Amino acid sequence: MRINHNIAALNTHRMLNSATGAQAKSMEKLASGLRINRAGDDAAGLAISEKMRGQVRGLEQASRNSQDAISLIQTAEGALNETHSILQRMRELSVQSANGTNTDEDRDALNKEVVELKSEIDRISSQTEFNTQKLIDGTFGTQVDQDTTSSTILAVAGVTGANTNGGVDAGTWTITAGDGVAVPTGAFSISDGTTTLVSQVWTDGDAGTLTFGNGEITVSLNNAALGADLDATAIVISGSGNTFQIGANENQTLALSIGDMSTKGLSVDGVDISTSTGAQSAITSIDTAIKSVSDERAKLGANQNRLEHTINNLSTSSENLTAAESRIRDVDMAKEMMEQTKNSILSQAAQAMLAQSNQMPQGVLQLLR
Known part of the structure; x- marks a missing residue:
């Protein structure tokens, strides 16, 4: 018999802590109605559920x-x-x-x-x-965004320019020039196919309207008349109109004009x-x-x-999707209640056994009598 280390009490204490912790988790799940309350409960399930x-x-x-x-x-x-x-x-x-x-x-x-x-x-x-x-x-009308597919800096007559190539859909578009860029009004008429437009820069000018059919358009900015380098100037092509977002993800839209x-x-x-x-x-x-x-x-x-x-x-x-998410994240109340009851009984039993194991060293006193 040993009295310095009560191994039975230590084992019982460990089991008591385990049962108490499991009971606390069961109570948390029953209170929230969720099987996953934190990432530690099910990391993969939490990630899928959040998506x-x-x-x-x-x-x-x-x-x-x-x-x-x-x-x-x-x-x-x-x-x-x-x-x-x-x-x-x-x-x-x-x-x-x-x-x-x-x-x-x-x-x-x-x-x-x-x-x-x-x-x-x-x-x-x-x-x-x-x-x-x-x-x-x-x-x-119908809003269609123009996306730049490539941008290349070229040398034209000793002058540095900027070319922007992009694919766009049919419609009426307005080319808006920034400060110092001239876009002659009514200067563009584009049919189906690939067409190159060249507009001079470095002079103030108003916006112009560009009407075209299906195809690709190349808008080039350069100034061959000036013997100096020019900074690249951005062109924004925009059209008025509306699209309705009718899906949960990108590009799930309905265009209406x-x-x-x-x-x-x-x-x-x-x-x-x-x-x-x-x-x-x-x-x-x-x-x-x-x-x-x-x-x-x-x-x-x-x-x-x-x-x-x-x-x-x-x-x-x-x-x-809600049903699928529920199957992953929600708790089965009946099953969890069974777990909670089991852990409650184990916790109470462990407490009783801990009291018994603490009494075991008292038997040494009988040897001293």
Whole structure:
């Protein structure tokens, strides 16, 4: 028998600490409802779970974005519905004015209504907006960013210049020059294919508009007339418009453009039914305008239907990812309760055994009697 070291008590104490620690962890999991409360619980599971959480939150926000996009489309479509009604009335008046039974005074009276109807079309076009963004005045287009694919410094006639090559999509773009760079207005017209543009620098100038088809564009800055080195000047090509973020990840977007639905954009600004000839011409012009509005509304309707399916898909994806994340991170309450009960019993038993083991050295006193 030894009294300096109570091995039984030490072993019991170690088991008591183990049971108490396991019980504390079980209580933490039961209180939080999570199997993983810190990285030490499951490092790999935590990393996977956090990625899934990010995706779920992104999907939920994308769903809200899609709902906002539908609201925007409905706003534009509602305005175009009224534009349609006005155009139908204008066509009706044009057909009436084209009839030979009308006098000049009759046609003047009919034309006055047409003038007011055209003003209303322009008012609708200029004032229809969503979150301060004009929708049907032609400024709500498709935003496509231009990415620089290469940049090379060349020597041109003894002058150092800078070339920038980049691929861009079809559309209307504005080349904005910084201080000291001139971009002549209306100087560019690009067709499909690869085209090189050269603009001189070192003189102040205004921005120009660049319209082009599909293909690649090379914009070069140099100044062969000056016998001195020039610093490279950046060119930013930007277009007005909008894209909707309808996914949780990069480039999961929907591009939407809405045409100019004003009388000028619909080519009915010059409609005049004060004469029989003008009325006949107006019928054709208004028919074309009605078709343009119909096409625009059809496009908006198609995008709205697409977004509704997008929202359904986002909801399903979010639900499935949430379930997957739950299986990784959430605790099985019934199983953990069993563990907690087991550890509680072990802890109580260890405490009792520790008391017993502490009494064992007392047996030495019996030898001294």
